[in-house]
Amino acid sequence: MTVPLLDLTRQYVPLRDDILAVIDDLCSSQRFILGQAVADFETEAAEVLEVEHAIGVTSGSDALLVALMALGIGRGDEVIVPTFTFFASAGVVHRLGATPVFVDIDPVDYCLSIDQVREAISPRTKAIMPVHLFGQAADMEGLMEVAGGIPIIEDCAQAWGADFKGQQVGSMGLMGAFSFFPSKNLGCFGDGGMVTTNDSEVAANLRELRMHGQSGPYLHPKVGGNFRIDALQAEILRVKMPHAAAWIDGRRRHAALYTELFANAGLSEIVELPKALEGRGHTFNQYVIRTSKRDELRAHLTGLGIGCGVYYPLSLHLQPCFAELGYKEGQLPVSEQASREVLALPVFGELSDDELREVVEGIAAFYG
Structure with a gap:
């Protein structure tokens, strides 16, 4: 699928x-x-x-x-x-x-x-x-x-x-x-x-x-x-x-289901899941996981026909157009590490539960 x-x-x-x-x-x-x-x-x-x-x-x-x-x-x-x-x-x-x-x-x-x-x-x-x-x-x-x-x-x-x-x-x-x-x-x-x-x-x-x-x-x-x-x-x-509120509710429901599916697959300690902090009203415009094997996992999922994306692969302080500002690699380490590890998964409201299961099964196969 x-x-x-x-x-x-x-x-x-x-x-x-x-x-x-x-x-x-x-x-x-x-x-x-x-x-x-x-x-x-x-x-x-x-x-x-x-x-x-x-x-x-x-x-x-x-x-x-x-x-x-x-x-x-x-x-x-x-x-x-x-x-x-x-x-x-x-x-x-x-x-x-x-x-x-x-x-x-x-x-x-x-x-x-x-x-x-x-x-x-x-x-x-x-x-x-x-x-x-x-x-x-x-x-x-x-x-x-x-x-x-x-x-x-x-x-x-x-x-x-x-x-x-x-x-x-x-x-x-x-x-x-x-x-x-x-x-x-x-x-x-x-x-x-x-x-x-x-x-x-x-x-x-x-x-x-x-x-x-x-x-x-x-x-x-x-x-x-x-x-x-x-x-x-x-x-x-x-x-x-x-309709936007209902679409957002769908995204939140899918995020909750992802949490359940990752736990059931034994992946919660292997990949880092996004945290919806109390009082922050997370709408999951993106559902972003983290893994040190991001690029390999992305290639694996792409090969299975599962969409995923990287937001963002290069922090702005390291963009060539801002080189004159004098920022160096390692200067803003949290962002730089995130750029190496983040991977967005499908989460839009019209997805089926089976599609979400397919995503998690694909990730489980990668780590299996």
């Missing part, structure tokens, strides 16, 4: 008629830029995420970028980011002429190490960007205590629906940045993103920045960019959003 790492067609088929209907309605209206579709999407998303403002943008990467722009971050500034994450977390900082300051991760939750953040803060630190990695909320309580008055931008790209002690991710920092890339727990039909905030002045600034800094017709008090989410993506997300 082949088992895909992700199969979005299984999610699409039950929603096909509803999605095609809203696409047809939008095509009939020919209103593709902002408008009521985007406004309704933003209102509904803000209600789900329990925030005052939600601003739809072009992608998760642009959500981070425009959030930094709203803070006026630029040359000479520093932004603290994890080194074990997707490239955009640091790329947007560099793009504005600021310096990404890489810090190591906590070995259990893969999120920013609070102690490392404390040591990295300097007079030039203008923002801290924790990533709620793999769908589990970072220690926002600890981060906000360490940050003091430094703005926190939550990178929620992988964490729609996660919460920290009952508070939705994206509602605790000054801003939250979401991605609706198709593989996310809530994904659109291409690129899409959103910035959340409870600050009305920040929200107004974000709305201007996503329209080239425009405050009125052809009046630009600032330079922004073209960061508007397409109305088409907004309408698709409005269809999918009410």
